[in-house]
Amino acid sequence: MAWTFTALGGGQEIGANSYLLNLSGIPLLLDAGLHPKKYGYESLPEYSLIDRELEAIFISHAHLDHVGSLPLINRRQPQAPIFATIPTKDIALRMLHNTVTVMSIFREEKGLQEYPFFEHEDLWPLEGEIMGLEYRAAGSSLATGKMVSSERIYLRGGIQARFIPAGHVLGAAGVLLRQGRRTLYYTGDTSLQEQALIPGAVIPEGEIDVLIIECTYANDPEYYSQNRQREIDSLAREATAILSSGGCVLIPAFALGKTQELLSILHSLMRRGQIPSVPLYISGLGKSITEIYQDQRRYLRPHTSILDFELFSVLGLLDDLAVETLLRKPCVIVATNGMMVENTPSARIARCLVQEERHGIFFCGYIDPDTLGYRVFHAQRGEDLIFSPESAPVTIRNSNIKRFYLSSHADRYELLEIARKLQPRIIILVHGEKEGMEFMQEELTGGSQIFMGEKGKTIRLD
Numbered sequence: 417m418a419w420t421f422t423a424l425g426g427g428q429e430i431g432a433n434s435y436l437l438n439l440s441g442i443p444l445l446l447d448a449g450l451h452p453k454k455y456g457y458e459s460l461p462e463y464s465l466i467d468r469e470l471e472a473i474f475i476s477h478a479h480l481d482h483v484g485s486l487p488l489i490n491r492r493q494p495q496a497p498i499f500a501t502i503p504t505k506d507i508a509l510r511m512l513h514n515t516v517t518v519m520s521i522f523r524e525e526k527g528l529q530e531y532p533f534f535e536h537e538d539l540w541p542l543e544g545e546i547m548g549l550e551y552r553a554a555g556s557s558l559a560t561g562k563m564v565s566s567e568r569i570y571l572r573g574g575i576q577a578r579f580i581p582a583g584h585v586l587g588a589a590g591v592l593l594r595q596g597r598r599t600l601y602y603t604g605d606t607s608l609q610e611q612a613l614i615p616g617a618v619i620p621e622g623e624i625d626v627l628i629i630e631c632t633y634a635n636d637p638e639y640y641s642q643n644r645q646r647e648i649d650s651l652a653r654e655a656t657a658i659l660s661s662g663g664c665v666l667i668p669a670f671a672l673g674k675t676q677e678l679l680s681i682l683h684s685l686m687r688r689g690q691i692p693s694v695p696l697y698i699s700g701l702g703k704s705i706t707e708i709y710q711d712q713r714r715y716l717r718p719h720t721s722i723l724d725f726e727l728f729s730v731l732g733l734l735d736d737l738a739v740e741t742l743l744r745k746p747c748v749i750v751a752t753n754g755m756m757v758e759n760t761p762s763a764r765i766a767r768c769l770v771q772e773e774r775h776g777i778f779f780c781g782y783i784d785p786d787t788l789g790y791r792v793f794h795a796q797r798g799e800d801l802i803f804s805p806e807s808a809p810v811t812i813r814n815s816n817i818k819r820f821y822l823s824s825h826a827d828r829y830e831l832l833e834i835a836r837k838l839q840p841r842i843i844i845l846v847h848g849e850k851e852g853m854e855f856m857q858e859e860l861t862g863g864s865q866i867f868m869g870e871k872g873k874t875i876r877l878d
């Protein structure tokens with residue numbers, strides 16, 4: 417019987433990632449995301465392409481581009497059990513509650529009548545419906561590269577599934593599916609390199625027929641995950657120069673993953689005297705996710721300095737006056753969103769900050785070419801930039817807008833390494849820019865059949 421794959425979103429882009437599989441007549445869904453740069457109905461995966469009852473839904477991790485539309489697909493397909501790792505379940509619910517708040521604000525600001533797509537009370541049943549599964553904790557056999565012993569899931573059609581630690585952020589896991597003698601591995605978002613808190617990914621052992629692999633950094637030849645320590649050292653040098661001359665440093669970061677990594681890194685740097693001890697601020701959602709990191713610390717790398725709440729303060733209201741007051745004394749601000757999407761805390765702070773030379777902005781993760789973050793990073797001094805449609809443009813007077821590669825994703829060479837190690841018969845490239853996928857296609861000449869995911873297009877996996 418045939419296997420097929422259809423991208424409902426997140427084919428040749430980092431979008432509303434959601435992938436429909438049909439394994440010999442059994443339909444399964446991998447992830448249920450929301451598009452990070454689109455609004456309203458446009459931000460949803462093409463769920464109308466699902467024409468029968470799903471057997472199960474798997475969530476690889478709790479970033480919104482993978483889980484943001486889960487309540488909607490759950491409403492359409494209430495019979496389908498939802499599987500995630502234990503930490504992902506906790507974090508996803510927290511992220512989704514925050515999404516209700518954000519969508520309610522957008523309903524007012526942007527006049528989007530369809531928002532919010534779901535209410536807080538719609539999320540309460542999900543607490544019982546998402547099945548949180550055990551996956552191998554850090555510090556066990558990860559260091560030696562041995563196979564993991566995650567819980568197994570048994571489904572109709574003789575399908576077996578399990579989660580494989582994928583690095584990236586707390587709870588992130590790839591999904592390994594087996595039916596008869598055929599196997600499929602979906603990486604989710606992944607990083608082989610260990611980070612301050614998160615151990616590196618495990619590459620599954622044994623034969624894999626079909627590999628569905630993320631391509632976030634496939635298009636970036638400058639990023640080498642192995643240079644992490646060098647990047648941290650230069651961040652420390654640049655931060656010290658700014659802070660000791662009275663400026664502030666803004667680091668745009670996602671609430672899940674990057675915020676906790678940065679807190680841990682900045683804390684270690686301050687403790688070792690590599691950067692001045694100044695107040696550290698984070699945004700509200702970052703704090704609640706950090707609490708889950710503390711609760712679920714058994715999945716973090718052993719002996720990591722756990723994030724003490726006395727070390728940072730939470731940002732309050734962010735109108736212009738509040739931001740001006742905040743920027744009066746040297747401080748480091750880790751604020752969402754990582755790509756500085758309009759109207760997020762990082763965008764509001766950046767608007768004031770770019771107008772004074774003494775401050776700095778340090779990007780530390782992926783910045784999509786269509787985002788404000790990308791425009792700010794590439795702006796020249798003296799250039800006028802619009803930060804939001806509602807406010808007047810501001811002139812960039814700051815040349816301390818830098819980028820440090822502290823990514824939680826695999827670099828392009830690690831992506832190739834995963835594919836070469838697994839030697840699958842079929843590779844499906846997803847979650848990346850088209851040019852990056854073309855690079856992967858050119859490099860992977862080992863006999864695999866390679867496809868680029870494309871929204872709405874079904875690929876036969878024969």
Ligand SMILES: [Zn+2]
Nearest residue numbers: 477479584605
């Ligand atoms: Zn992610």
Ligand SMILES: [Zn+2]
Nearest residue numbers: 479481482605
């Ligand atoms: Zn993603």
